[in-house]
Amino acid sequence: MNVATPQPKPVSAESAVPRLTELARFAGCAAKISQADLHKALAGLPVAADPRVLVGHDTSDDAAIIKLRDDLALVETVDIFPPIVDDAYDYGRIAAANALSDIYAMGGTPLNALSFVAWPVDTLGTVPLRQVLEGAAAICKEAGIAISGGHSIVDEEPKFGLFVTGTIDPRKVVSNAGARPGDALVLTKPIGTGVLTTAVKRNAAPESVLAAAIKSMTTLNRDAAEAMNAAGAHAATDITGFGLLGHLGNMLRASSAAAGTPIGAKLSYAAVPVFDKVTGFLKDGLCPGGTKRNLEYAAPNARFADSLTEPQRLLLADAQTSGGLLIAVPQDKLAGLVADLKKRGTLAAAVIGSITVVDKPGVIEVTA
Incomplete structure (x- = not known):
């Protein structure tokens, strides 16, 4: 959305x-x-x-x-x-x-x-x-x-x-090493700040397109963290320079090592909240170098749906600054967490996927 x-x-x-x-x-x-x-x-x-x-x-x-x-x-x-x-x-x-x-x-x-x-x-x-x-x-x-x-x-x-x-x-402590199979994944801010700031830096867009991103980047994750703590989340991380795929990958590898079993994730592209105009800028080739490096690193462990385009894949690897929390929460706590996030007015309360058991640590299946 x-x-x-x-x-x-x-x-x-x-x-x-x-x-x-x-x-x-x-x-x-x-x-x-x-x-x-x-x-x-x-x-x-x-x-x-x-x-x-x-x-x-x-x-x-x-x-x-x-x-x-x-x-x-x-x-x-x-x-x-x-x-x-x-x-x-x-x-x-x-x-x-x-x-x-x-x-x-x-x-x-x-x-x-x-x-x-x-x-x-x-x-x-x-x-x-x-x-x-x-x-x-x-x-x-x-x-x-x-x-x-x-x-x-x-x-x-x-x-x-x-x-x-x-x-x-x-x-x-809520580390990134506690995710468990069956947990839901919730994201509390939209993504796309790297693409938007690159478009402005290259004079391809007016600074006005950054208004929503600046609001997001200057919004504390305090409310999201309080809701996360109240819900009893198993794991969390914030989405910053390695992008959604990179930071989720870190969570999966750390959780796999802690659990002694290969843990992965299933991610829904359509469910990921995105800032306005980001996909259009990506189609025009306005992509940060860091985002490209992120996708190159994440790609070997990402199983993308064939219908997902290169710009869509890049978006999931976009280098974020002051991004939202990615929270792994038990399914029986999911509804309460989402309701609490919305009540607190977080910029997003999107259920974007789930934690799964896979054949090797860190595999991310991305559906359209």
């Missing part, structure tokens, strides 16, 4: 800023190192031997979990990326919401943030930098936390992000 693009609010001359995206090679989470290259770099690195580390890098989860005592653990994450929009205030808001999302995806509560900025001061000056910081602070305030410090360096390409610490009861 498509989500209509609302009319954007007018931008005053006083709030105009230099075009940040012209200085960035990649936009937002599309700047991630590819999954293939990342796995090569991480292969053979020792898993944390510290017994306090309940969740480390070995499961490709959204955040690390460090146990402090039986009823308290830290949730720690970091997210930094180049500009995805040209408005500096919105860039800060998006970066903050994206970083906070990892805490919510684990079922945690944000506690504090530190900022990191790399900035071309000679090119852009400090006014847009101040706007980035103000935007990030506004989102952190909405989340109930402060940015208590940070670090800055000079760079030719702007980059900004947050180190976020949260808390959680270690007995209530």
Whole structure:
């Protein structure tokens, strides 16, 4: 289903800023190192031997979990990326919401943030930098936390992000390794931000097409996480730079390893919520490089219906920034979760598929 693009609010001359995206090679989470290259770099690195580390890098989860005592653990994450929009205030808001999302995806509560900025001061000056910081602070305030410090360096390409610490009861962690056969898959935001921002960056579309995407990228996943926690979800992850197929694949491989049995998924393309105009831009060849890399990596484990076109397949791999939560929930909790998400007003509450038993870990069957 498509989500209509609302009319954007007018931008005053006083709030105009230099075009940040012209200085960035990649936009937002599309700047991630590819999954293939990342796995090569991480292969053979020792898993944390510290017994306090309940969740480390070995499961490709959204955040690390460090146990402090039986009823308290830290949730720690970091997210930094180049500009995805040209408005500096919105860039800060998006970066903050994206970083906070990892805490919510684990079922945690944000506690504090530190900022990191790399900035071309000679090119852009400090006014847009101040706007980035103000935007990030506004989102952190909405989340109930402060940015208590940070670090800055000079760079030719702007980059900004947050180190976020949260808390959680270690007995209530929602990792990406708990999905079970029969679970339903629910997505809480539309996809397509990578395609939309690429269309604008290449001057193929006006900035007005980004209004719905900016609203989504600056919306905290807090409400979705609260509904997820209340429903007793088995697993969750947020959809960001590796796209829907990539992050679902991580969940399936981690869950397979935890369960000791090959776990896969069945996905319905028609059920996936999509921003307006995205499919048209893909047909016109407006596709981020990160999205193409994502599909190349995911394709060997994806069994697409023959009727699905290349643009449709690319959409499922589109590199998202500050995307929604993908939640694996028991079937008997599904109706309650969807109703709760709708009551809370999340941007989507779409049942897009289910967890299955397959012949090898991570196989995703995609129907039309």
